[in-house]
Amino acid sequence: MRAIGLFAGILALTVSGAASAQDWIVYVSRDSRFAAAMPRQPAEETRDFKTEYSYTIPEHVFTATQGTDRTYRVIVRDYTGVEQLTDQLSPGLRGQVAVIDLVAPEDPHLAAGYNDWERRRDASHARALPLGELCQLMEEIGLKITLRDTRDVEMNVDDWLNFAQTEPGRRAHIRQALRQELEGSTPTGLRPFRREGALLFLHRWGIVAGEKLQA
DSSP states (O other): OOOSTTEEEEEEEEEESOOOOTTOEEEEETTTTEEEEESSOOEEEEEEEEOTTSOEEEEEEEEEEETTTEEEEEEEEEEEOHHHHHHTSOTTOEEEEEEEEEOBOSSHHHHHHHHHHHHHHOTTOOOOOBHHHHHHHHHHTTOEEEEEEEEEEEEEHHHHHHHHTOOHHHHHHHHHHHHHHHTTOOOOSSOOEEETTEEEEEEEEEEEEEEEEOO
16 A cells, blocks of 8 residues: 555445345455445446546546446545645635545554554555544645544455465465464454454544645
8 A cells, every 4th residue: 555645535435225235245446445345346437537626636436236226336536646736726715635545553553563464465555644643744734624533444354365465475474463463462453353253354444634725
């Protein structure tokens, strides 16, 4: 995962019809940095999106259908360069910027461990920021924080490793560390648990929204 100081995404989920979670999959998009429950593998489409300030950004649309009356859609809008975006807001107008990404624990020791295990699983991972640090970055570029929140999302360890195509030796080491944590060993920051024999852990997603008023 790349560092998120210069990345902002707005994630929207649209659901039509009654939902049934039976036989659903957890779809993970590595490029768009999100995971979502879907009834099937979604179709992907990339198109341009024009903001209210005429700023054109890429919009990634993931759509899955179930039957004839249910549509599930995730839309990711990629604001690359938060500083440049906030600088382009028209004078006297309020602009909103939202950042959604995985966040590390607030405890520095746990955050270091969390990022270390993420890198062992995927060498492209840079550093997930704690929510507090993410808020600080947004304040440093002149944004007033209007929303900060987190949500824990359950992740199957095998699905998580498969997605990154983690090599067998590292997979075994990561699984062993998670099992040992369940037995009282050193915390990994991933918060593992078991359900019906499966090894799972909790990913924490954070959202921070900020507002800037240009003089």
